[in-house]
Amino acid sequence: MKPLVQVNNLRVVARNDAGVDIPIVKGVSFALDKGEVLALIGESGSGKTTIALSLMGYARQGCRIAGGQVRVGEQQVLELDERGLSALRGRTVAYIAQSASSAFNPSKTLMDQVVESAAIHHTMPRAQAEAKAVELFRALALPDPERLGSRYPHQVSGGQLQRVMAAMAFITDPALVILDEPTTALDVTTQIEVLRAFKDVVRQLGTTAVYVSHDLAVVAQMADRIVVLRDGEIREDGATPQVLNAPAHEYTRSLLAAAEPAVRDISIELPSLTRLAPPLLEIRGLHAGYGPAGADGLPSKRILGDINLTIARGATVGVIGESGSGKTTLARVVAGMVPIARGEVLLDGGALPSCTGGRTREQHQRVQFVFQNADTSLNPAHTIGGILARPLSFYHGLKGDARRRRVLQLLDLVRLPAAIANRLPGELSGGQKQRINLARALAAEPDLILCDEITSALDTVVAAAILDLMAELRRELKVSYMFISHDISTVRAICDEIVVLYAGSKVEARPREALAEAPFHPYSHLLISSVPKLEQGWLDGVCARRASRLPPLGAAGTAAPAAGAALCTFLPRCSERIDGVCNRLPPPRQMLANGGEILCHHAPAALALRQSPLHRFEEVA
Incomplete structure (x- = not known):
């Protein structure tokens, strides 16, 4: 035939x-x-x-x-x-x-x-x-x-x-x-x-x-x-x-x-980081969103609610969740691009003004942003040398030969040849452009870099090289990262702690070494078990298991949420929900023996008994 x-x-x-x-x-x-x-x-x-x-x-x-x-x-x-x-x-x-x-x-x-x-x-x-x-x-x-x-x-x-x-x-x-x-x-x-x-x-x-x-x-x-x-x-x-x-x-x-990102060596010798010094970044009771404020002072379109998070000097915290969970909004609040509706963001113990207009040049310099789309975040009309020269002039006053030398140093830092300085962004590959975005952030000599889905559009080989580079820069420069991603495999490769957001709520946080250990918040378990495996038939199997466990929304016997209750945001999708409890009362925040925390009504031991092992990540534990 x-x-x-x-x-x-x-x-x-x-x-x-x-x-x-x-x-x-x-x-x-x-x-x-x-x-x-x-x-x-x-x-x-x-x-x-x-x-x-x-x-x-x-x-x-x-x-x-x-x-x-x-x-x-x-x-x-x-x-x-x-x-x-x-x-x-x-x-x-x-x-x-x-x-x-x-x-x-x-x-x-x-x-x-x-x-x-x-x-x-x-x-x-x-x-x-x-x-x-x-x-x-x-x-x-x-x-x-x-x-x-x-x-x-x-x-x-x-x-x-x-x-x-x-x-x-x-x-x-x-x-x-x-x-x-x-x-x-x-x-x-x-x-x-x-x-x-x-x-x-x-x-x-x-x-x-x-x-x-x-x-x-x-x-x-x-x-x-x-x-x-x-x-x-x-x-x-x-x-x-x-x-x-x-x-x-x-x-x-x-x-x-x-295909499966290796866990990077992210250890650095900073003995006083967590014991003596205040955290580099601390977020307390943060609420944020868009639109006009209501009677309670919160915006009409609420994206984040009651977020608490810390990042130590030299540490990397990963923030994961589906599209719409509030990850990027969180980074934009820290960068001053989205106003704080309630709560505070502190840098070295000092409150950061809500928006960029109220921040000093030093505060801008200390917190830098690397955007997801490398193509649209580089000016196509400027050479790479010109792009890297701008923050050197703005933050450090460098000019002439000193600025040119520093541009070449930055290119070397991100493992790119000096000849790249004379090229336009359109002449570079996706991985090269993302390295330039990282070099531009490093030009400011920041304490914290906010990385928003920076490897999501890259192939696995190039993404692995970017992750290796980030781990190396962290060891050499003692820079801290907030690493935002929807890919749990990528986050666990580079982060000390992993924070899980769902619909603007922080539903879980845990240290990297405990990633494979049940109990998990039901949403975290869904996320981690959704990472495709290198085996034929995996998709059919996972879909069949979920269809058998998760009742259709609005199915008979599922009680309606109590009006006005501050309920779990994951309730409508949760296969572990307890009718009469989850739809009536807000979930408590529970501390786990492994140093993590979950926002859930289930006792941790009960969750652990119900959740399948995550063999894919056992090497992390």
């Missing part, structure tokens, strides 16, 4: 500033049978997305397809003219992008955008397309599928929008669907929902798919076969069990090793 997709000797080149074509995909060949899911994996720059886009006859700006053949069904894609390619894209080959938020028109309803492809390709009348869209919404486990289409993109969550994009791709019954890192930016619990929905629809429709990812644990749940890429060449091509369990190529083995 002839393969549905056949790629032979595909070559793609990019033209450099000197007008010379540089090969970036070098003679790649593979085939894909009907109904098969093929994963393309590798580091950033390996050619994964470039190859996937070539299946639609598309090359990004500055690149061109230089040779080879791509056949999808009976169509020779690289021989099609513009009209033929337009007919192919969205009809024969559909594409699901990494960032759903940037792929939707904010001024149109979801339904208008989902059925648009069906209208363009004249595959069915509008009424039929809408009915099919509703069925896809239902198949993708989207809430209220009959009315979801009337909403606008900003009215649904990121995970829901990613699934709506999948409905947009599947509406025309394409022969091939390309999924390009569709869960990379999602937190672990949302990722599970999206992966399960994608997998269910692929099974139901018998879809042929190419799944682009750098995450081997995710690929293990989705793919029948894996193609491993490096520098535009195939290093390994095999069935998923073989690649995961008996990789043939050394590079594949290195990717598998990097």
